[in-house]
Amino acid sequence: DVKVTQSSRYLVKRTGEKVFLECVQDMxxxxxxxxxxxxxxxLRLIYFSYDVKMKExxxxxxxxxxxxxxxxxxxxxxxxxxxxxxxxYLCAVPxxxxxxxxxxxxxxxxxxxx
Amino acid sequence: GENVEQHPSTLSVQxxxxxxxxxxxxxxxxxxxxxYKQELGKRPQLIIDIRSNVGEKKDQRIAVxxxxxxxxxxxxxxxxxxxxSAVYFCAASDFGNxxxxxxxxxxxxIIP
Numbered sequence: 652d653v654k655v656t657q658s659s660r661y662l663v664k665r666t667g668e669k670v671f672l673e674c675v676q677d678m679x680x681x682x683x684x685x686x687x688x689x690x691x692x693x694l695r696l697i698y699f700s701y702d703v704k705m706k707e708x709x710x711x712x713x714x715x716x717x718x719x720x721x722x723x724x725x726x727x728x729x730x731x732x733x734x735x736x737x738x739x740y741l742c743a744v745p746x747x748x749x750x751x752x753x754x755x756x757x758x759x760x761x762x763x764x765x
Numbered sequence: 766g767e768n769v770e771q772h773p774s775t776l777s778v779q780x781x782x783x784x785x786x787x788x789x790x791x792x793x794x795x796x797x798x799x800x801y802k803q804e805l806g807k808r809p810q811l812i813i814d815i816r817s818n819v820g821e822k823k824d825q826r827i828a829v830x831x832x833x834x835x836x837x838x839x840x841x842x843x844x845x846x847x848x849x850s851a852v853y854f855c856a857a858s859d860f861g862n863x864x865x866x867x868x869x870x871x872x873x874x875i876i877p
Contacts, residue, residue: 682863684863684864686867690870691774691869691870692869693771693854693867693868693869693870694809694854694867694870695867696864696865709864710766710866741808741809745863752799752814752858752861752862752863752865753799753811753814754809754811754863754865756808756809756810757808758808
């Protein structure tokens with residue numbers, strides 16, 4: 652199974668700061684996803700990437716951008732963090748060999764914006 | 766795009782009883798419906814899934830049913846145990862398209 656690593660588990664940032672959230676996979680999979688998790692709202696797709704330098708907006712892309720310079724790494728960028736971006740961010744990668752749609756999630760990055 | 770609604774948002778069940786969580790979807794092109802379980806402090810993990818060419822699938826104490834005509838699918842957990850306490854998410858997609866649309870989640874609490 653693919654291993655998905657999110658390097659930052661907890662971050663506290665100030666309004667207006669630029670924030671980078673990184674996600675690394677070890678299986679060379681084309682597709683990678685960033686979801687945001689909020690109580691009562693479930694998991695909402697922010698952006699996804701289907702190959703190096705290729706990206707597509709999800710359902711809630713406003714206020715976010717992404718970068719995929721290497722296949723194993725997918726970064727979520729908050730250009731100017733705001734308090735309403737306080738949330739849990741989950742990276743996901745399809746699990747190779749178990750069905751195309753089965754997602755393996757990272758441990759999550761809990762971001763607090765003050 | 767796809768919209769998935771999930772009910773109830775919270776559910777408390779006596780240990781040993783059954784629990785049912787229901788979801789509806791909007792896009793008739795969706796044909797893959799997984800369920801994820803997220804225990805406290807952990808990442809979501811797939812517990813069962815169903816494709817639209819079958820109406821029901823079982824795996825020990827859990828089962829999923831699908832009604833394509835009504836565009837709804839349900840998770841059934843029988844003989845509930847304390848370790849079933851978690852948040853459960855349903856999702857939908859077009860199989861082959863790895864982008865999942867998730868429901869809003871159900872917090873299931875098993876009362877000992």
